Amino acid sequence: MDIFLQAMINGVTLGSIYGLIAIGYTMVFGIIGMVNFAHGDVFMLSAFVALILFLILTQLLGITNVALAFVIVLVGAMAITALWNWAIERVAYRPLRGSFRLAPLISAIGMSIFLSNMVQVIQGPRNKTIPPMFEKNIALTSGGSYDVTLSYKQIVIMVSTTLLMAAFWYLVQKTPLGRAQRACEQDRKMAALLGIDVDRTISLTFVIGAALAAVAGVLYLSYYGVVSFADGFVPGVKAFTAAVLGGIGSLPGAVLGGLLIGLIEVLWSTYVSTDYKDVAAFSILAITLIFMPTGLLGRPEIEKV
Amino acid sequence: MTTIIEAAPGRKAAPGRDGAPTPMLSIRGLQTFYGKICALKGIDMDVNEGEIVTLIGANGAGKSTLMMTIFGSPRAREGSITYEGRDITRLPTHEIARLEIAQSPEGRRIFPRMTVYENLQMGAAINGFAHFDRDLERAFTIFPRLKERAQQRGGTLSGGEQQMLAIARALMSRPRLLLLDEPSLGLAPLIVKQIFDVIRDLNKTEGLTVFLVEQNAFHALKLADRGYVMVNGLITLSGTGKELLSRPEVRAAYLEGGH
Numbered sequence: 001m002d003i004f005l006q007a008m009i010n011g012v013t014l015g016s017i018y019g020l021i022a023i024g025y026t027m028v029f030g031i032i033g034m035v036n037f038a039h040g041d042v043f044m045l046s047a048f049v050a051l052i053l054f055l056i057l058t059q060l061l062g063i064t065n066v067a068l069a070f071v072i073v074l075v076g077a078m079a080i081t082a083l084w085n086w087a088i089e090r091v092a093y094r095p096l097r098g099s100f101r102l103a104p105l106i107s108a109i110g111m112s113i114f115l116s117n118m119v120q121v122i123q124g125p126r127n128k129t130i131p132p133m134f135e136k137n138i139a140l141t142s143g144g145s146y147d148v149t150l151s152y153k154q155i156v157i158m159v160s161t162t163l164l165m166a167a168f169w170y171l172v173q174k175t176p177l178g179r180a181q182r183a184c185e186q187d188r189k190m191a192a193l194l195g196i197d198v199d200r201t202i203s204l205t206f207v208i209g210a211a212l213a214a215v216a217g218v219l220y221l222s223y224y225g226v227v228s229f230a231d232g233f234v235p236g237v238k239a240f241t242a243a244v245l246g247g248i249g250s251l252p253g254a255v256l257g258g259l260l261i262g263l264i265e266v267l268w269s270t271y272v273s274t275d276y277k278d279v280a281a282f283s284i285l286a287i288t289l290i291f292m293p294t295g296l297l298g299r300p301e302i303e304k305v
Numbered sequence: 306m307t308t309i310i311e312a313a314p315g316r317k318a319a320p321g322r323d324g325a326p327t328p329m330l331s332i333r334g335l336q337t338f339y340g341k342i343c344a345l346k347g348i349d350m351d352v353n354e355g356e357i358v359t360l361i362g363a364n365g366a367g368k369s370t371l372m373m374t375i376f377g378s379p380r381a382r383e384g385s386i387t388y389e390g391r392d393i394t395r396l397p398t399h400e401i402a403r404l405e406i407a408q409s410p411e412g413r414r415i416f417p418r419m420t421v422y423e424n425l426q427m428g429a430a431i432n433g434f435a436h437f438d439r440d441l442e443r444a445f446t447i448f449p450r451l452k453e454r455a456q457q458r459g460g461t462l463s464g465g466e467q468q469m470l471a472i473a474r475a476l477m478s479r480p481r482l483l484l485l486d487e488p489s490l491g492l493a494p495l496i497v498k499q500i501f502d503v504i505r506d507l508n509k510t511e512g513l514t515v516f517l518v519e520q521n522a523f524h525a526l527k528l529a530d531r532g533y534v535m536v537n538g539l540i541t542l543s544g545t546g547k548e549l550l551s552r553p554e555v556r557a558a559y560l561e562g563g564h
Contacts, residue, residue: 176430183416183427190414193376195402195431195478299418 002146007270008263013154013223015262016161020216021239022246022254023168024209030185030249031205032097037108038088040236041115042210046081046217047227048119053077054130054221066133074160074218078211085210086203094199112232120229127228130221157219164215165255168208172251181205185249234278238265241285247298256296327390329354329482329514330375330406334384337367337374344370346538347384352482352516357508359517359525359546361559362535368518369411371535372486376401376408388482403431407480411487411518413471417460421451424459424470428477436479444473447503465496472503482514483507489521497521501528522559526550534559 021043028036053073057063063072092111096103134152141148172178183191184201192198220235221227242261246253261281268280288295328351337345344367352358362368374381377398386394393401402408407428416424425444429437445452448469454462462470468488475483485504489497501524507513519525526532526546534542534555542549549555 176426176434179419179423179426180430182419186416186418187414189378189398190410190416191427192378192398193402193408193410193414194427194474195399196427197397197399 002141002144002148003270005140006146006148007266009148009150009154011263011266012259013157013262014266015242015259016157017216017220017223017258018235018239018242018261019255019258020161020164020212020219021235022242022258023165023251024213025240025243026246026248026251026254027181027205027209029243031181031188031202032093032104033101034093034104034108035240036209037105037236038092038111038115039209039213040234040239041112041232042081042085042088043213043217043220043236043239044227044229044232045084045115045119046077046210046214047221047231048123048128048229049080049214050074050077050218050221051128051130051227058131070133070156070218070222074215077214077218081214081217082207082210085206085213089203089206094202112236116229116232123229125229127226129226132225133222153223157223160215160219164212168212169251171208177204181208237285238278238281241281241288245284245288245295247295250295250297250299253295253297328352328387329389330516331387332371332375332384333387335371335374335381335386336383337370337379338382339370339379344538345374345381348535348538348540350533350540350543352514354481354514355508355512356530357504357515357517357528359519359529359532360535361519361522361525361532361549361555363558364520366535367538368535369486370538372408372410372484372516372518375406375484402478405479405481406484407475407478407482408484409468409471409475409486409488410484411490413467415459415462415467415470415474417458419459420456421459421462421470422455424474425451425477428474431478437477440477440479444476447476447507448473465492465500468492468496468500472500476507480513482516484516484518486518487520488517489519489524497524504528520559522555523550526555 021039024039024042025036028034028039050073053076054069057069057072063069088111092107093104096107134156137149137151139147139149172181180191180196180201181204183194183196184198188198191201238261239258242257243254244257245260246255246257261284264284265277265281269277272280330352332348332350335345335348336343348371360368360371370379373379375386377393377396381394384394385392388404388406391404393404416427419427425441426437429440450466451469451473454466459467459470472485472488488500488504492500504515504517505528508515517525517529526549529546532544532546532549533540534549542552542555544552
């Protein structure tokens with residue numbers, strides 16, 4: 001029971017990170033119908049941006065307050081990654097709009113390869129580490145054979161994820177920008193007829209998706225304390241699995257799918273096999289696509305008109 | 306010229322054609338292609354301020370293509386579209402929408418997963434919600450049905466309600482020229498009458514200029530000041546609504562058994 005509880009805590013932590021990345025996949029798919037295969041690498045890039053910012057703040061500027069450094073890193077990484085993704089969309093996807101359907105997809109795969117290779121060349125192929133932060137743990141149970149702990153890191157991850165998702169939900173549901181975003185997702189041509197600049201709205205979608213991926217990147221870096229140029233791929237595909245499981249195009253689905261994938265992965269490595277945890281996640285991708293292509297909260301293609 | 310138009314009733318319509326004003330919307334030699342297929346083969350037409358102008362024609366004649374070409378989507382290959390003296394032929398779609406022209410397009414194109422209220426908010430997106438509450442009140446006065454359905458998703462409305470919503474949404478931006486594409490399509494006669502009454506009222510009381518595309522030729526020509534007949538991407542006839550109604554070829558092609 002204690003082990004199960006610990007696995008749940010760890011699973012939710014990991015799932016929060018997947019959920020944040022999955023939102024980027026699902027939003028981009030919703031608005032332009034493209035699976036953005038470079039999104040995992042944008043996430044990896046954001047972790048490197050965070051790493052560099054963190055080192056600048058602590059080593060060069062001598063900031064010792066970890067919480068302050070964390071907030072600055074978070075905001076900085078969100079802004080810089082958003083700018084990157086904005087540029088990627090302009091360079092690699094927008095010129096292909098109106099081209100055949102596979103064109104932007106192939107371009108995204110190319111962009112994925114470009115990003116991971118660029119980071120490899122600039123930062124080197126080895127793992128990069130940061131000094132640990134938020135090291136304390138809270139023991140939830142004690143005295144038994146196994147102490148269930150909740151680390152400060154995990155609390156930071158859950159709180160940041162909850163806050164940012166709430167802000168994001170507000171943005172999409174309640175602001176004119178979010179409304180324009182949803183309108184473009186449902187009918188781009190009609191949105192243009194109502195005076196919405198569709199290209200700008202698509203750019204905005206990439207910017208928001210990247211900002212959330214950057215949050216995931218910062219949290220990932222602070223959780224594991226290490227990142228490498230190849231770290232975009234596996235979390236990226238898992239987050240994509242999460243988006244598919246939740247129902248691609250559905251925002252609550254992305255969050256739900258992320259949490260489920262995180263939980264399944266941790267439970268699988270706890271009770272079955274650590275070596276095969278990726279197999280579990282990817283089996284879910286295959287099973288979902290075969291038996292439930294619309295996912296848990298996705299909508300079927302047919303709509304009442 | 307730009308003037309701020311209040312939604313208040315009693316706005317005077319522009320002087321008639323006798324005063325020889327420049328038309329509000331003027332289309333010259335317009336050609337539109339889908340790939341190699343020529344959908345519009347050189348259209349000339351005018352809409353004067355304060356008028357209701359209708360365009361009738363059979364399925365596939367190019368009526369909706371003309372409506373969308375006015376909004377630059379698809380883009381015209383030849384010819385020009387002038388609105389209020391300004392050439393808008395090459396303007397991006399969303400910028401045309403900001404010139405006080407609104408369209409209720411073919412198929413209504415309600416945002417299905419947004420509420421009625423949100424659909425109306427989208428209609429007001431370009432004027433920054435400065436007078437949103439007043440305009441919303443006006444929309445609900447014109448179509449009380451929408452008020453009852455305000456929190457319902459657009460996709461769950463009936464065809465008639467969707468049509469009302471499409472028109473109400475177009476009015477939310479306070480247009481001076483309203484493009485209506487087949488508002489009567491697929492609707493029960495009673496609702497068609499209701500919608501045509503609304504169009505007439507808006508024209509009479511607020512001086513709203515209306516360009517109406519219809520297959521329901523009888524109703525449209527009775528309502529309109531002037532009309533055009535389109536066949537295979539060309540205008541073949543034009544005249545006042547009354548004139549066209551009495552033309553034997555119009556009667557034969559569009560009215561026999563049609564009302």
